[in-house]
Every structure is written in C-alpha cells, then in structure tokens.
Amino acid sequence: MPSSRFDVVIVGAGAAGLMCALTAGHAGRRVLVLDHANKPGKKILMSGGGRCNFTNLASGPANFFSANPHFCISALKRYRPEHFVELVERHGLDYVEKAPGQLFCAHSAKALLDVLLTECEWAGVELRLKTSIERIEAAGEGMRLATSMGRIEAGAVVIATGGLSIPTMGATGFGYDVARQFGLGVTATRPALVPFTLTSQWKARVADLAGVSCDVAVSAVRGGQRLGPGRERRYREPMLFTHRGLSGPGMLQISSYWQPGDELEIDLLPGLDLPAALAEARRTTPRRQLSTWLGENLPRRLAQALVEWHGEDPVLAELSNARIEAWQQRLGRWCLKPAGTEGWRTAEVTLGGVDTAPISSKDFSVEGVPQLRFIGEVLDVTGELGGHNFQWAWASGVACGLAL
Numbered sequence: 001m002p003s004s005r006f007d008v009v010i011v012g013a014g015a016a017g018l019m020c021a022l023t024a025g026h027a028g029r030r031v032l033v034l035d036h037a038n039k040p041g042k043k044i045l046m047s048g049g050g051r052c053n054f055t056n057l058a059s060g061p062a063n064f065f066s067a068n069p070h071f072c073i074s075a076l077k078r079y080r081p082e083h084f085v086e087l088v089e090r091h092g093l094d095y096v097e098k099a100p101g102q103l104f105c106a107h108s109a110k111a112l113l114d115v116l117l118t119e120c121e122w123a124g125v126e127l128r129l130k131t132s133i134e135r136i137e138a139a140g141e142g143m144r145l146a147t148s149m150g151r152i153e154a155g156a157v158v159i160a161t162g163g164l165s166i167p168t169m170g171a172t173g174f175g176y177d178v179a180r181q182f183g184l185g186v187t188a189t190r191p192a193l194v195p196f197t198l199t200s201q202w203k204a205r206v207a208d209l210a211g212v213s214c215d216v217a218v219s220a221v222r223g224g225q226r227l228g229p230g231r232e233r234r235y236r237e238p239m240l241f242t243h244r245g246l247s248g249p250g251m252l253q254i255s256s257y258w259q260p261g262d263e264l265e266i267d268l269l270p271g272l273d274l275p276a277a278l279a280e281a282r283r284t285t286p287r288r289q290l291s292t293w294l295g296e297n298l299p300r301r302l303a304q305a306l307v308e309w310h311g312e313d314p315v316l317a318e319l320s321n322a323r324i325e326a327w328q329q330r331l332g333r334w335c336l337k338p339a340g341t342e343g344w345r346t347a348e349v350t351l352g353g354v355d356t357a358p359i360s361s362k363d364f365s366v367e368g369v370p371q372l373r374f375i376g377e378v379l380d381v382t383g384e385l386g387g388h389n390f391q392w393a394w395a396s397g398v399a400c401g402l403a404l
C-alpha cells in the first residue's frame with residue numbers, strides 16, 4: 001500500500017481530536033484525523049441527552065480530578081468557555097443555559113458536531129474513518145504509523161482516543177497501550193459519572209419508585225469520613241430512582257468519589273430543618289398523618305415508600321421528640337451501601353488515565369518524544385458533570401493544536 005505524509009496525524013475524531021485538528025489546520029498544518037468508528041464525534045452526539053452540554057461558564061481547575069491537579073490549569077486558562085461560545089455563535093448555533101453555567105444545544109448535538117466538521121473542512125483537515133491503527137513508532141524526529149489504510153508518515157502524532165466508557169460507541173484502551181509502549185504510566189482507571197446499582201434488598205424496596213426524582217445532598221462515606229466536594233463534602237443535586245438503582249446528577253457526581261465498599265449518605269430534605277419543621281407541623285396540624293406531611297416535601301410515591309420501609313405512619317400528634325429525631329436520621333442521613341455501579345456500559349467518563357507527569361501542560365508533548373502528544377479524556381484529567389469534560393477536550397485540543 002502507498003505511504004502518505006502529513007504534518008500531524010490525530011488518532012480519534014472525538015471532541016478533543018477534532019478541536020486539535022481544526023486548530024492545527026487553521027495554523028497551516030497538513031492534518032489527518034483517523035478513527036476506527038464509522039462516524040466522527042459519536043459521544044458528542046449522544047451527550048447531554050442528545051443536546052450536548054458543551055461547556056460550563058464556570059469551568060475551572062477545581063472542577064477536575066487528576067493525580068496532578070495543576071496539570072489542567074494552563075490549557076483551561078488559555079482557552080476558556082467564552083472562547084468556545086464565541087466559536088459556536090459565529091456559526092449561528094442556538095444554545096440554552098439549562099442550569100446555571102451549563103450550556104446545551106437548543107435543538108440537537110448534531111449542530112455542534114457540524115460546527116466542528118465545518119471548521120475542519122475549512123482548515124483543510126482530512127478525515128479517514130473505519131481505519132484501524134496497527135502500529136505506531138518513532139522514526140527520527142517524526143512518527144510512522146501502520147494502518148488498515150496503509151503506511152503514514154507524520155511530523156507528529158496526537159492521541160485523542162478518549163476513555164473506556166461506552167465500549168459500544170467505539171471506546172478502547174488504545175491510548176493507554178500507546179502510552180505504555182512509549183514508557184509512560186497509566187494511573188488506575190475506573191468508571192465515573194455513572195449510576196449506582198443496589199443490593200437485592202434495596203432493589204426490591206425501590207423497584208416501585210423508578211422514575212421518581214428529588215433534590216438531595218449526597219456524600220460518599222469511607223471509614224467514617226465524608227468524601228465529596230467543597231467544605232461540606234457533598235453534592236446538592238437531583239437524584240433519580242431507576243429500575244436498577246440510583247441515578248440523576250447527584251448520584252453521577254458522587255460516583256467520582258465513591259469506591260467499592262463505600263457507603264452513600266443521602267439527605268433527602270437538604271436545606272430543611274426537619275426537627276423544627278416537624279415540631280411546628282405537630283403543633284399546627286396534629287391530626288395529619290406523617291405520610292401526608294412528607295408528601296408535601298417529597299414526591300408522594302417516595303413519601304409513601306418511606307413510611308412503609310420504616311413501618312410507621314403516625315399522626316403528627318403521636319410523634320415524640322425522640323421519634324422526630326429518628327426521622328431526622330432516616331431522612332437527613334439515609335445511609336446505604338450500593339452494590340456497585342453500572343460500570344463502563346453507561347459511565348460518562350473514565351477517572352484516571354495516561355499519567356500527566358511526563359507530559360507538557362503547555363503543548364501536551366511527551367518528555368523525550370516531543371513528536372507524540374496526548375489530549376482529552378485519555379489523560380488522567382476528569383471533569384465533574386456539567387460541561388467540564390467537553391471544556392477540557394476543547395482546551396487541551398486547542399493548546400496542543402496551536403503548538404503543532
């Protein structure tokens with residue numbers, strides 16, 4: 001097969017790869033993007049429920065997990081959410097702020113992918129899909145690739161193959177294998193932003209609640225220590241009961257802290273002083289049943305399930321202060337040990353990845369092999385829920401693309 005030569009070959013036509021490609025292309029580089037999938041940007045298309053939460057206006061280093069929390073600072077500072085907003089506005093993309101700072105496509109994620117592909121086309125980027133890479137090796141100051149489409153010579157190779165989540169969408173450990181081949185470490189990987197599964201006992205209890213959602217505050221608890229963000233070490237976001245267990249933004253967020261064996265501590269009525277509120281209701285509406293009162297503060301089906309789980313639904317007048325305290329524990333500090341998570345099948349991201357220690361945080365080149373670079377989720381940099389992961393893909397893609 002014939003051999004071809006490019007200034008830059010990017011492996012992975014996802015968010016980071018396409019952003020890097022269009023940046024390097026606009027800077028005058030001859031760029032080829034390779035992907036084994038039949039379509040580019042599959043995760044962009046499926047993200048944010050098909051509408052892609054493409055950035056978060058408040059995105060900053062504090063929203064990321066990494067063994068080296070400083071690594072992401074430079075790229076995030078250089079390419080900020082407003083830069084990406086400016087790009088999509090230039091293309092007339094309609095977007096909405098669904099939650100504070102979280103920007104989503106107004107109609108479909110396809111419009112966002114089209115922005116990237118149009119920019120790639122304008123920048124003269126070549127895209128080859130359904131192409132597998134058999135070998136990558138350093139060749140002098142450049143790189144040589146053996147692919148299912150023939151041999152390719154490149155001035156630089158950028159690995160943008162993402163993480164391990166959703167293997168049916170084309171996720172592979174390819175980037176980690178390349179890293180190891182060149183002597184780089186790969187920190188332990190695990191699924192994150194992922195729903196929890198429950199033990200059979202809890203699964204039976206919550207089976208009828210599938211579809212019920214409520215606002216909670218949630219922490220992970222390990223050895224008596226609370227784990228979570230900020231001073232309070234908890235996320236305050238909605239929780240959703242599913243047929244398999246617990247999901248919704250609050251659960252996805254805390255999954256990044258949770259490890260097998262840890263408990264979850266869930267406050268079902270965050271922000272409510274339950275003992276005071278119940279004592280007041282006991283005084284003003286003593287004949288009311290507890291389930292009725294709970295149903296005004298929680299979804300009715302959940303309120304009903306709670307009194308059934310705990311085997312008591314007294315009228316409020318019968319609630320002694322000690323019983324109110326017991327309900328405070330049950331509702332304010334609901335502790336349960338999940339069976340596990342739904343794993344790679346549904347996780348949005350991978351925690352861990354290519355060790356950033358030997359990688360430049362400015363241009364993403366590898367120490368000792370400057371013609372090899374890693375960007376996006378394949379690196380040990382993982383964002384919280386809410387548009388941060390795409391912001392990292394854009395920011396790392398641009399920083400690398402400008403330096404190629």
Ligand code: FDA
Pocket residue numbers: 011012013014015016017034035036037040041042043044046047048049052053054055131132133160161162163165166169170171172173174346347348349375376377378386387388389390391393
């Ligand atoms: P990405 O995974 O996008 O791209 C990697 C590319 O490499 C793919 O095209 C793949 O086919 C290709 N590839 C892999 N192995 C290969 C191989 N061996 N050879 C050739 N090509 C190979 N984030 C966010 O900020 N907001 C959101 O709304 C969401 N929502 C969301 C929903 C769901 C269901 C998921 C799974 C994920 C999200 N995310 C998200 C996370 C976000 O999608 C993710 O962090 C980025 O897509 C990562 O971008 P990358 O370009 O690094 O990898």
